[in-house]
Amino acid sequence: MTEPASLRSRQPRFRGLEAGHRACQGCGEALAARLVTESAGPDVILTNATGCLEVFTTPWPQSAWRVPWLHSLFENSAAIASGVEAALKAQGRRTKVIAMGGDGGTFDIGFQALSGMLERMHNVLYVCYDNEAYMNTGIQRSSSTPHAAMTTTSPPGKNRMGKRHMKKDLLSIIAAHHVPYAASASVAYPQDLRRKVRRAMEIEGPTFLLVHSPCPLGWGHDGTLSIEIARLGVQTGLFPLIELERGEVASVMPIRNPVPVVEYLKRQGRFRHLFSDGDHRAREEREHLQALADYNIERYGLKGDGDDPLDTDGADTVRRGGPART
């Protein structure tokens, strides 16, 4: 009875996103979507913006989803979710709606629909899988791409060291909608991610989750390293894990020992040009990214004081039989 096929139907967790999907090896977004749906449970309806997630989970005529799932266009995941939610409400059903999109479909193309959904206070959880560029179409920069990262539309060269502009501070814009709950999470901290999904699911009203999801292809790293890089993203301060209640910072994941950003950068091809010898701009940009991380640490008070079971070192501690805490 230990054949995988027979075991699969008896797993002690809900399988919202099943195997056989076509994501790349080590895909952070596939992992994030799997974690989100298994925490959200079976009583949900998903809407999906165009993007990797939509493409790799639903190659015609198959689907990797084991819950109702809709896709219409790149820009309207939040709009469809609003409609589904209104219809369910009219029917008196309490099925939760989750809208999903990548950073392109959320930060840029679906931004207006998202803002509308939040403003109309639809009872929808919007999850943005943030892999910091348009990966599905060939790694074009998005407004979520971090400063100095290389994409096909922000190549490093004589005039620029990768992307000129900063990563859009989307959470602050979400906060300005005064929604009941918004948070950032990372695939490197699955317990934290699951808790935030459950928290969002129990809230009546619009909620938002930004999940940092490494893309081995677009970030230029081996699929083996997806979790390690995501973890470094948090431990450096470049991707702060915070929770906002009604727009106010309610809690943060403290960083026990901040890691220098070069540890994060040097593992990724998209920052390779920041390590080219003899280019004074490389050093400058590395310092710039360090300053951005320091800014986050200062702004959100990420520097922990002492050992905390919920800080960046404690939150992923394991013991025999599972995570140290649930």
Next chain:
Amino acid sequence: MPVTMTRGAFALPGTSLAFKTGTWRNTRPIHTHAAAPCHGACPAGEDQQEWLARLQEGRPREAWEALVAMNPMPAVTGRVCPHPCESACNRGQYDSPIAIHGIERWLGDEAIRHNWAYPLLDVPVRSQRVAVVGAGPAGLSAAYHLLRRRYNVVLFDAMPEAGGLLRSAIPPTRLPRDVVDKELGRILALGIEFRPRTALGRDVSLDQLRSEFDAVFLGVGAGKSRHWDVDGAVPADLHEGLGMLKEWLVVGALPTPNAVVIHGGGNTAVDLARVMRRAGVKDVHVVTASGLPGPDTEPDDVLNVVPRELEQAVEEGVVFHPHRTINRLIMRGSKVVGVEMVRLKKLPDGRGRKSRVSFEGTETVLHVDMVVPAIGEVVDPTGMESVLHGKDYIKTDRFGRIDGQAGLFAGGDARDWLKGLTGGTVSAAIGDGRRAAEAIDALLSGREAVEPVRPPIRYDRLNLAYYENRPRIPLPTLELEKRNDTDEIEGGPSGAQALAEANRCFSCGNCLACDNCWTLCPDNAVVKTTELASDGSHYVFDYDYCKGCGLCAKECPCGYIDMVPDE
């Protein structure tokens, strides 16, 4: 799936499970149960990781059962072993090693307290009889492991009680006698026929045993002091170290000169030094060719002493003179009034072998009125002439087999190859006894003797992000002024402490059942089982879907997952 359908046609929804992404893979994850460094370093062959895991699950009795599958006397070794397991512990590179000896001792004591039954192997009872000569650690281990395999075992010893050097050479301050009585008593009570006061060469001969028994194991130890002189000079009133220690253990008295120098660098030398110091000898010097533990001392040059014993000896005022030897005895008539020491080091000679080089011009004098050699012991040749061939020790292979003497085995201190870092310890003798039992069983069953060896795991194969710094439990030590000749100096952990300490174990090379692989697989290709999978873990790779990304291997805290090329 209907394959003839055109793209625009109506299709029944299908599940992606029909698409086997496993075909993309060029490397596959496999579970590899590598050897934890503690296991690799243990002379007795214990798998500490295994029994610490049972403790992590809150099952002390199962932990003890896993432990005594290798070593029947954890209450003893938990007290006297120099614990090379702790020196090898990967946690030592992270914060501080697991206090394995303390937990082992606690388990041993618990077993005695609750009278847990030693589990014997579920095999048919054997008709063959095996004689074991010497009821020290090697003989007891051989007898126990043979009995475990359901042989008839007769254990001979010249002394009235079992224990060998556990009784004759280790002070009760290190090993309380009631612990020896209880633990050894429990082993003998399993059904070993014990014949005390029976000395080889006096009451029974080797030939007699060989004709009467199907196999004979010699665990006779090394009971005769090695010959010692300095350029031919020997004081008239020479006492040698082990003899003095034995005398003190039996009659409780020993000579108390004003100042003594003990020549030697083993446990006997240090034990004797501490006993003499407590008996009131003002100046106790230990002269040893080895070095004290420290960053500048090579591992094979360190004093072969339990590290904490050395610390305690220094606390108690014993003066060590490392890297020195006694060059000359200063005599008045036939009495010693001092010794001349000279510095030396073990250095490689022209052929790369290490030999002792003394440095002229570094001579110093110690004023003492007694000199005690404790430079080691050799096998007492009485009754053993046919196996010793005039040598100091019995020559055997690693299973204790003696070349050309079928059915005759030897182990423990009596055997010649067991020198070096962990040689000559109680645990090494226990390991010898176990391997010999395996070889005897193999011989009597007509099969090859086997000692399973697993590849060791390296520190860099662990993913330390999943562990946290946690201090090692402090073990109580009797205060300096309260130490005497009988009370045990080091204490053991409480039950809560032992369990907490066990939880610090990294579980190197073996599954921690932490769910990381199951949680972090983007492809849902790791499935979990409530019952154990065939390899003992709770996880099964679904190779139909595994794309071979290697995330699970990278994020496994224990290094239990290896990526190997896919066929």
